[in-house]
Amino acid sequence: MELLFDLFLDALIDSLKMLPFLFGAYLLMEWLEHSSGERMEKALAGARRLGPVTGALLGCVPQCGFSVAAANLYAGRVITLGTLAAVFLSTSDEAVPLLLGAPDKAGVLLPLLAFKVALGALAGIAIDWARRGRPVPREGIHDLCEHCGCEEGGILSSALRHTVGIFLFVLGVNLLLGLGVSLLGEERLATLLLSKSLLQPLAAALLGLIPNCAASVLLTRLYLAGTVSFGSLAAGLSAASGVGLMVLFRANPRPKENLFITALVWAIGAGAGVLLQLIMG
Numbered sequence: 001m002e003l004l005f006d007l008f009l010d011a012l013i014d015s016l017k018m019l020p021f022l023f024g025a026y027l028l029m030e031w032l033e034h035s036s037g038e039r040m041e042k043a044l045a046g047a048r049r050l051g052p053v054t055g056a057l058l059g060c061v062p063q064c065g066f067s068v069a070a071a072n073l074y075a076g077r078v079i080t081l082g083t084l085a086a087v088f089l090s091t092s093d094e095a096v097p098l099l100l101g102a103p104d105k106a107g108v109l110l111p112l113l114a115f116k117v118a119l120g121a122l123a124g125i126a127i128d129w130a131r132r133g134r135p136v137p138r139e140g141i142h143d144l145c146e147h148c149g150c151e152e153g154g155i156l157s158s159a160l161r162h163t164v165g166i167f168l169f170v171l172g173v174n175l176l177l178g179l180g181v182s183l184l185g186e187e188r189l190a191t192l193l194l195s196k197s198l199l200q201p202l203a204a205a206l207l208g209l210i211p212n213c214a215a216s217v218l219l220t221r222l223y224l225a226g227t228v229s230f231g232s233l234a235a236g237l238s239a240a241s242g243v244g245l246m247v248l249f250r251a252n253p254r255p256k257e258n259l260f261i262t263a264l265v266w267a268i269g270a271g272a273g274v275l276l277q278l279i280m281g
Contacts, residue, residue, distance in 0.1 A: 052124025235273020
């Protein structure tokens with residue numbers, strides 16, 4: 001019991017340190033989503049050949065509903081597969097406030113976002129070039145915000161709700177990580193996560209496919225703890241599209257195509273992560 005109390009106290013202190021940063025980041029994110037979300041969605045739908053570039057740039061803006069919007073737009077054949085992949089690969093969610101909440105690691109945020117935007121844009125252009133097909137627009141696009149829940153209440157209420165939710169989740173992750181390190185030891189835990197192996201980005205990208213903020217939170221916390229490399233973090237976060245994949249399976253009535261898109265996003269994220277790890281040594 002004493003060990004559990006100490007672990008809980010350490011996890012609580014670590015989590016409380018980032019609380020003001022989390023709230024500030026989510027307040028900014030909510031303002032962006034409420035003030036310019038609709039304009040960004042229209043820009044994405046009207047981008048045509050520049051869709052992957054536009055999608056990659058807009059996808060890196062940290063807001064919970066944009067990958068959902070892209071999934072619905074693709075299901076309605078308003079955007080191309082390349083644009084959808086660009087949004088998924090560049091989507092930035094919980095990793096942004098978590099890295100901002102760790103001042104000693106905040107310097108990696110801009111390189112990480114730049115990497116994801118470049119990867120999304122280049123991969124999206126390559127996919128559309130390989131397909132050489134244009135989507136046929138149709139009516140009846142799904143409500144772009146129904147899965148996000150951000151329309152309920154004002155900006156402050158939404159930011160508080162997100163902050164409390166992610167704070168509790170981060171607290172749980174910190175507690176589990178502390179327990180894991182105590183029971184397994186840092187060396188054994190690093191071995192289980194393929195530390196210092198070129199295969200680690202592959203495992204991280206697979207973890208990133210979990211259709212929830214849990215993947216981004218866990219990957220970021222493992223990176224902050226020094227358990228996974230920057231290449232693995234980039235691979236996992238590139239494959240992580242929040243609930244975008246889950247919404248794609250719901251909105252797009254083509255299961256085989258959805259499975260192909262999932263495998264494609266994983267392969268691109270994992271491959272890029274391995275390459276980045278090779279370059280960085």
